[in-house]
């Protein structure tokens with residue numbers, strides 16, 4: 001039996017959680033849009049062709065913001081192709097994924113869908129094949145009241161009120177050689193600064209995200225951030241981070257340590273932001289948008305078989321297993337630990353493409369279902385609102401090739417807004433049971449509202465249309481005596497413990 005303790009002290013907090021920390025991402029690729037959120041012939045579809053079953057699961061997941069429309073797709077996209085009468089919209093080649101884009105879904109359709117599911121849209125402008133001119137026109141189209149060429153076009157196309165999109169990405173992964181219109185840090189930094197200026201001249205209420213590195217393992221990581229921020233620091237509000245993890249070597253101990261890499265990545269980017277701030281004698285704090293994060297590797301082989309120039313091919317369709325639940329849980333906890341600087345984060349993506357929600361291909365009848373990773377995200381989004389407490393953790397750990405000590409316990413506590421409820425998220429990386437003792441200074445634990453865990457499954461087990469067994473279940477394996485709470489965490493488990501505090 002492992003032993004661990006988590007101590008929180010009432011006034012020792014990290015930050016309030018920005019609700020956009022529980023964002024996600026829909027790219028025009030694979031079956032995310034077509035055959036995912038949009039499928040006109042599906043039995044549940046609404047009059048606009050959007051699937052109501054998918055909408056219900058998006059709401060249940062608790063997503064707060066959705067980044068759109070890409071991704072690599074963005075860097076070859078003309079947003080004007082997706083407005084106006086649907087039968088007049090051009091069919092285009094999508095060079096990023098070498099697929100066919102029908103443009104049957106564009107800004108208007110997506111914004112309506114987003115409103116219905118209650119999420120904010122994180123819009124993006126193409127910095128690959130386009131730039132400053134397209135970006136200013138797009139902001140005018142979306143956010144300007146009326147009386148100008150582009151805002152009147154929006155009104156003509158049926159949307160009187162401005163969409164009022166608040167957060168905008170200036171391009172996507174421009175550091176990546178795979179990106180259409182890939183740029184050096186110098187080229188991107190200059191272009192992003194000028195584009196940002198023009199966008200904010202159209203609407204000074206928007207917030208802008210500049211591209212950081214597309215993984216921390218890029219050879220340009222570090223230099224890219226320094227150069228880009230040197231140009232853009234005064235004009236943008238966030239710097240982006242992207243990172244995907246996987247277990248191709250089938251090494252569970254190493255896989256469970258991924259969140260240590262995410263932690264280092266965030267700390268590194270924060271350090272660079274603060275160095276540029278100091279160098280510029282600036283008073284402004286640059287915050288982070290971790291606008292692509294997830295597990296992505298299961299579909300690598302099958303993606304090699306996909307033929308080019310298909311409409312909505314089944315790309316990046318990872319089927320998530322139980323070990324992915326544990327890793328995703330540690331990644332969520334890591335994001336919460338950095339809530340003071342990471343204000344936006346997007347689980348990439350939302351439906352079918354490396355996603356927590358899945359629909360069956362070419363099937364107009366069966367309903368969308370929840371992948372294993374749906375649940376830790378849902379619980380974090382639901383109960384991770386409020387203030388993140390500084391976690392003082394004591395536990396044993398293990399050594400891997402990459403890390404000297406990987407703690408067996410990964411955990412964080414969040415105090416809700418009216419300070420009546422404390423939620424503890426915890427992953428036990430050990431294969432043994434662990435007694436977790438909770439010590440709360442200045443907060444008396446009165447009772448346990450609920451303790452649920454995901455545990456005891458074959459680590460490679462998955463959910464499917466017909467079997468959804470991998471989900472949280474209630475546990476009563478805890479003891480509360482004289483305000484002291486001891487919880488038994490099963491070996492290899494994701495846990496959510498909610499207590500009433502005073």
Ligand code: AHR
Nearest residue numbers: 027071072073172173348
């Ligand atoms: O999310 C899938 C792809 O991953 C995105 O298009 C790109 O930005 C990243 O490389």
